[in-house]
Amino acid sequence: MESFEYVAKHYKKYPVKYYALIWMMRTYNQTGEFGSTQTIRDRIYDKKNKADLEKQPKKFLAELASTEADYFIQQKMYGHAIEPLEKAIELHKSRKTRVRYVYILAQLYQEKREFIKASQYYVQVLKMNPSYEMAFNAQINRAKGLSGKGTQDIRKELEKMLSDEKNSEYFDQIYYALAGLAQRDGEKKAVIDYLKLCILHSVNNDIQKGLAYERLANIYFDKPNYPLAKAYYDSASTSLPDNHDNYRDVVNRKNSLKDIVKYLNIIAYEDSLQQLAGMSEKERKNVIDDIIQKVIDDELKEKQLQNSPTYNPTSEDDIPKSGSMWYFYNSAAMSFGYNEFVRKWGTRKLTDNWRRKNKNSIDPNEMGDDFAESEEEEDIYEIKGDPKRKESYLENIPTNRTQMMASNQRIMDAYYNLGIVYKELLLDDNQAIESFERLLERFPKTEYRLSTCYQLYRLHLGHGRINKANKYRDIILNEYPDSDYAKLIQNPEYIKTLKAKKNKIEKYYDQTYRAYEHNQYQLVISRCAVSDSLFPKNKLQAKFDYLKALSIGKSKNIIEFEKALKEVVAKHPNDEVKPRAEATLALIAKVKTTLKDTGSSVTKTPSPAMYSYNRKLAHYYIIVVPDSVIDVNKLTIDFSNYNSKFFSLSKLQTKSMLLDEETHLIIIQKFSDGNKAIKYYDSIKQNRKEIAALPPGDFPQFIISSANFPLFYKEKKVENYSAFFQDKYLSN
CATH class of the missing domain: 1.25.40.10 (Tetratricopeptide repeat domain)
Incomplete structure (x- = not known):
């Protein structure tokens, strides 16, 4: 860069200065310093250079135009890039370069969704005798933008390309382009078929495969068939690199659907167990034998498929379609564990009003965050042990009243949670209504009756179904007249009262907790x-x-x-x-x-008298911090940096140690005696701002001898040692 700047400054009267400026622009484009690129452009187009610029050869003007186009493309300002690129095409003599620029021009129009112009330029590329790969991609990209009558000819061309074996490595792209054409022509089944063929032929192109998976997922999401959509989003997320533009959207969609599949599986699992429970012993034995045989057949089929070059791990036969299917004939569902819930939500039942078993009250700040709680948290919905053993199924069957009640409870939890996920995460009111109404239909006396009725009241009201909304409103007002929901229906301002009360309680608790800290x-x-x-x-x-x-x-x-x-x-x-x-x-x-x-007493309150005072011993500096409000790792690093800056010759070591489950000790060691340690203590007091990770507050800190530290750590009474430290080290 310095060389280019030197040429531009010292050869102002020579044409070479313009080439130096162009190379500076190109360099800044690549490094993303677009402000600097714009500064160079301003220098070139300065009024005093106008006459001189017009005298420059076409080759230079072509290079300048292409560099300007790149400047806009790098910033994704595609519309602005078109004019300079068209100028570059007009001025360049090299056929190879012009073909490449025309291809880029077509892409720019495609980005602007001006598909007719894009198609015209792709055709122009094909007429310019491009390389095989460019010609292929021109055909594919042209197909992406066509619709109506124009698609028939290009579809024939693409299908013809499928018959040429030399295109085999590009078959996935061809099928993907054909899917796009079919979608624009409204051929829904053909779209799905082409996308599946794209996946089957994507051998080395994970991005293409990922895009096909994503497109299939979007199709099933819109139907909606959420379980199948989730399966395809899963596959898309493993195929697309995490820096791909679509990756984050895919992962978000996948995560939002994870609970849908889980709750459908819970319902199917429990319903299937209850069906087994209702059978005679002979019928149950025959059914379980059939299930085991299917497991064996599926394992054999899976091994055969894995050895096939067109193996597709996402099979629609393995996707749960509803909450009432026969669970044990679904091999994918049988391996779906409930511990995904624990990994995602942790112990969310500990949060205030996270799940509402008491349906007479509501949290005004969590109106949508309203999931039900299952009685058990982990591994309920998996087949324990070997799925090819009868005992693995028999042990889960609810054979008595208590077990059947627990099974029904899990079904109720799942239906309610399903409705909430549909409503709050997917914004699919129709599916939410179906889940909530199914819950009330199957379990009219469910403990979720009140909150479910309120959900249905709000959903139907939002869609203008006044009669249905009034049905659930009346249930709430007649059956639960003293509930928060009833008060909220009668007085929409009631929510403000609840919020004010909640805020006051939380503020009081926060103040109390700060006192504890x-x-x-x-x-x-x-x-x-x-x-x-x-x-x-x-x-x-x-x-x-x-x-x-x-x-x-x-x-x-x-x-x-x-x-x-x-x-x-x-x-x-x-x-x-x-x-x-x-x-x-x-x-x-x-x-x-x-x-x-x-022989010790548990009632004895330790006294500071247990500690000995000897400044000649080695000492440590300690600060006591709660990990709930401080990033202990950052604080440790800050102390290490402080020591390197101010006490580099002392060769101090910094480490953290748990005092109890909520408190850490940051320990600086070691000082040869108490006098050196107290100087360090005073230094920290005076230069506290140097420790950026230490927030405002009076955190206990002191120095302690190597003899007293084991006693302190065993006692774990900060106030006791602090009193000793104050008396012996600070008062003398």
Whole structure:
């Protein structure tokens, strides 16, 4: 670049300066520095250069025009690129170059969706004796833009190309182009057939195969046949590279359909088990024998297909079409595990009002995020063990009233969730209505009756079906007059009252949690103790009680901590805090056993007197941070950078260590004595801004001797050691 700039500056009176400027433009185009390209263009077209520019040879003007066209193309400003490219075609003498430019011109018109002009230029390319590959692509691209009568001739040409074996590596592109022509002619079945042929003949062209999969997925999505669409989106996502323009849309569509397939499989699975349960032992044995034989046949068929050069892993026979099909004849559904739900949503039942088993209240901020909860979370909807053994099927059949109730519950959950996914994620109101109405039809006394009726009321109202909307409105008002839904129907402004109440509770909880983060445990205990009276029946009460228990654990002895945790478990058996509290109780039990074996007392409150003071020993610097509000990795890196910048000669090491499940220690080690450590402590206090990952707040920090650190880590009482540190290191 410096050479070009040198020539342009020192040879202003010579034509060579213009060539240098052109090469500068080309370089900036390739590096994406389009502002710099525009600056060079302005220099070239400056008024003082006009007369000189007009004297330049056609070859130069052609190069300038093509470079300008590239400038616009690189920025996807295709319309602006046409004029300079047409000028370049007119000025260039090289036939090979002109053919390439005409081909690009055709592509530009195609991008602008001016298909007639694009087709005319592709025909022009074909008349210019292009290379075989360019001629082939011109035919294919021409086919993409034609419609009506013009498609017949090009279809014949493309079909003729299929009979020529030398085109075999391009068969996938030909079939894809034929699919486009068939789609424009309204031949829906032909479109699908051509796309499948495209996939079968795509051997080395994953992008072409991925585009065909995507197109098939879009077709079935629009029908709608969501399970089949999801299968094709799956295949498209594995074929397209992740930097392809369509990749993100494909993945988003695939993810949005994943739950559809899952819930349809749940319904089919449970219905099939219930059908088996209703059979005689002999009938059941015969059916299971048939199922096992089909599994064996499918495995053999799969092995044979995998050895075929035209193997297509996406088969419509393996796709669930509805929620009521016979599950065990669907080999794809049988391998569909429920753990996908856990991977996607995690433990979402722990979030406030995530799933509404209590249908008398609503969360104003989660009106659409309203999924049902299954009684069990993992691996329910898979065949356990060997699918070729009878026992693998028999053990899942609901043979008593309790098991049948659990099976029905899972079907109800699936129908309700299915309706929500259709409504909220896919915006398919008709399918949502079908799922919700099917739920009420099969289970009129379902616990989802209230919320389902409200969903149907809103859906029918939105489509102007007043009579149907009124039907579900009346059910809500007559059967559930005191529910939030009834109040919302009678007073649309009621939602504002709910939001205001929810915001007030959340603000109070956030303030309480911040106090906990700042080790203000007595304040936390006091605020949590009055939360129930301040906000009766609030949905965060379990969190308040758990936070209170944690604060007791931080500030009191283990006996009081254990008692507080047991109260949490007893008061909130269905909340997310229960398993957390139970896990902590299990740890406490182990600690008590250990202490009993050693003869120690569990009621003793550790005292700072347990620590010894000796500045001559090696010391560490420690800062205590909650991982809920701080990125511990970034903070560790910031401390390492700080040490390299200000204490490079000290050869300090930085590491992080868990103090408990919610708190990390950032440890800087080691200093030869306490005096050097306290200087580092003071340095951090003075230069806190250097640690960018450390947010505002008073986080506990101190220095500690190598002898005291094991005692501190065993005790895990930050306030105890902080008092000792204050007394011995800061007060002297």
